Amino acid sequence: MERRSFLKKAAVGASVGAVAAPVLAQSQPTINWRLASSFPKSLDTLYGTAEVFSKRVAQLTGGKLNIRVFAGGEIVPPLQVVDAVQNGTVEMGHTAPYYYFGKDATFAFDCAVPFGMNSRQQTAWFDQGGGRDLMREFYKDYGIINFLGGNTGAQMGGWFRKEIKTLNDIKGLKMRISAFAGKVMQPLGLVPQQLAGADIYPALEKGALDAVEWTTPYDDEKLGFYKVAPFYYAPGWWEAGAQLSFYVGIKEWEKLPKDFQYAIEAASFEAHVSMQAEYDAKNPAALARLIKNGAKLRFFSKEIMEASYKAAVTTMNDEAAKNAKFKKVYDHYSRFQRDQNQWFSVAELQMQNFMSSRK
Numbered sequence: 001m002e003r004r005s006f007l008k009k010a011a012v013g014a015s016v017g018a019v020a021a022p023v024l025a026q027s028q029p030t031i032n033w034r035l036a037s038s039f040p041k042s043l044d045t046l047y048g049t050a051e052v053f054s055k056r057v058a059q060l061t062g063g064k065l066n067i068r069v070f071a072g073g074e075i076v077p078p079l080q081v082v083d084a085v086q087n088g089t090v091e092m093g094h095t096a097p098y099y100y101f102g103k104d105a106t107f108a109f110d111c112a113v114p115f116g117m118n119s120r121q122q123t124a125w126f127d128q129g130g131g132r133d134l135m136r137e138f139y140k141d142y143g144i145i146n147f148l149g150g151n152t153g154a155q156m157g158g159w160f161r162k163e164i165k166t167l168n169d170i171k172g173l174k175m176r177i178s179a180f181a182g183k184v185m186q187p188l189g190l191v192p193q194q195l196a197g198a199d200i201y202p203a204l205e206k207g208a209l210d211a212v213e214w215t216t217p218y219d220d221e222k223l224g225f226y227k228v229a230p231f232y233y234a235p236g237w238w239e240a241g242a243q244l245s246f247y248v249g250i251k252e253w254e255k256l257p258k259d260f261q262y263a264i265e266a267a268s269f270e271a272h273v274s275m276q277a278e279y280d281a282k283n284p285a286a287l288a289r290l291i292k293n294g295a296k297l298r299f300f301s302k303e304i305m306e307a308s309y310k311a312a313v314t315t316m317n318d319e320a321a322k323n324a325k326f327k328k329v330y331d332h333y334s335r336f337q338r339d340q341n342q343w344f345s346v347a348e349l350q351m352q353n354f355m356s357s358r359k
Contacts, residue, residue: 028257033067033091035246038078038099040198041071043219045278046244049150050094053246053271060263065256067092072198079194085247086142093247094149101179105319106326108180109333110135110146112242114312116333119151119241119276121340126243127269129336134329145253147268149244150275153283155236156220157300158213159204159229164300167307175211176200181238184312204228215242216279217286226295233298237308244275 035054039046047069054067070090072078081093082100097110109131117125125131126148139146158177164170171189175182182192195203203209205228212229213236214220226232246268253261291297300308320327 028061028064028259030063031065031256031260033065033252034075035067035069035092035094036072036075036081036084036090037069037093038072038081038095040073040078042222045218045275045282046150046152046215047071049244049271049275050246052274053094053149053267056267056270057260057263060267061260065260065263069094078198081247082142082144085144085249088249088251091249091252095245095247096242097146097245098178098180098242101183104138104325105180105323106138106329109329110243110245112178112180112239113316113333114181114184114238115309116240117337117340118344119153119243121337121344122151122241122243123148123272124340125333125336130332131336134332138325138329139247140250143250144247145250147246147248147265148272149246149268150272151244152215152239152242153276153279155215155239155242156213156217157233157236158211159220159225160211160231160233161229162210163231163298164233164304166301166303170304173210174208175213176203176209177213178238180315181213184238184308184315187311188307201225201228213238215239216283217290218279218282221286221290226290226293230294230296231298232290232295233300235300237300237305237312246271 035050037047037050041047050069054069057065057067075090076084079099081095082103084090085093098108098112100107110126112122116122126135135146158175160173162169164173167188170185172191173189174191174193175185176193176195177185177190179192179194182190182194185192193203193209200209200212200214201223204212204225210229212225214223214225220226220232246264248264256264287297316330320330
């Protein structure tokens with residue numbers, strides 16, 4: 001259902017009066033669902049977004065649609081949420097779609113691609129620019145319907161045991177990094193590793209990793225990476241606006257009363273906006289604490305950024321040449337991003353650059 005359709009119906013419902021909603025809710029069946037998250041409870045913003053969503057759905061349905069959230073590993077492994085929803089183990093999931101890059105690289109467009117759009121642009125593409133229709137067409141093959149599930153905003157470039165000044169410093173490094181970025185960086189000599197959140201610190205501490213990337217200062221502080229790898233780099237060019245998604249099995253979705261479907265659509269959008277706002281509010285203080293505790297803030301050199309960009313373009317074009325689903329979304333996404341970058345350079349960038357120069 002389109003969000004505007006829900007808003008129209010909500011407006012009509014509001015005019016009926018305060019008594020109407022409970023009466024309508026009482027006429028509906030009570031439904032209990034399970035939602036598998038990819039994230040541990042300790043990451044309260046990532047995991048917590050699913051709880052925000054669940055509580056809002058219960059409110060909007062008068063307690064008739066109850067969605068219980070399970071942290072990564074409680075029902076299924078953190079990186080198997082797609083499979084769990086697809087095969088009906090759970091009715092819903094909350095995850096970062098690029099975790100499933102190995103199944104099909106097209107998943108990444110529902111989350112983040114290297115040198116992709118920022119948070120606002122990603123939301124605009126999905127909600128208003130045609131991205132929702134493209135991705136839902138893709139997800140049909142997996143028996144899934146997807147909804148906005150939050151965005152972290154631009155992420156950091158990760159934690160390194162040593163300074164990374166040139167391309168030579170990257171060669172041979174074992175780094176926990178997203179699958180797509182890892183594929184881009186392999187030709188530059190990086191040895192990419194994929195690990196779920198709870199497994200990263202032990203691997204770094206034991207020396208199995210030389211570097212890690214996760215999300216933003218607020219989450220990175222909780223995981224304590226600075227204690228082992230003090231050099232903190234920016235930007236995370238592979239995640240300029242990492243969008244999460246709620247997954248619902250299509251068969252379960254089609255069983256729901258229409259009012260419950262509207263509630264899921266509305267609650268997912270509220271949770272989506274809430275996550276970005278929470279990160280924006282908490283990241284500045286978290287970064288300041290990290291630096292105070294010994295983190296050494298650094299920025300990737302122009303040499304590294306240029307080489308990474310060139311490698312990303314090559315990787316994307318190679319994937320498009322062999323994957324028709326990827327190419328269909330990539331062509332549309334790229335056109336939208338070009339227009340967005342032109343617009344943002346006119347007012348947004350000029351204003352931000354000026355304000356960043358103020359004390």
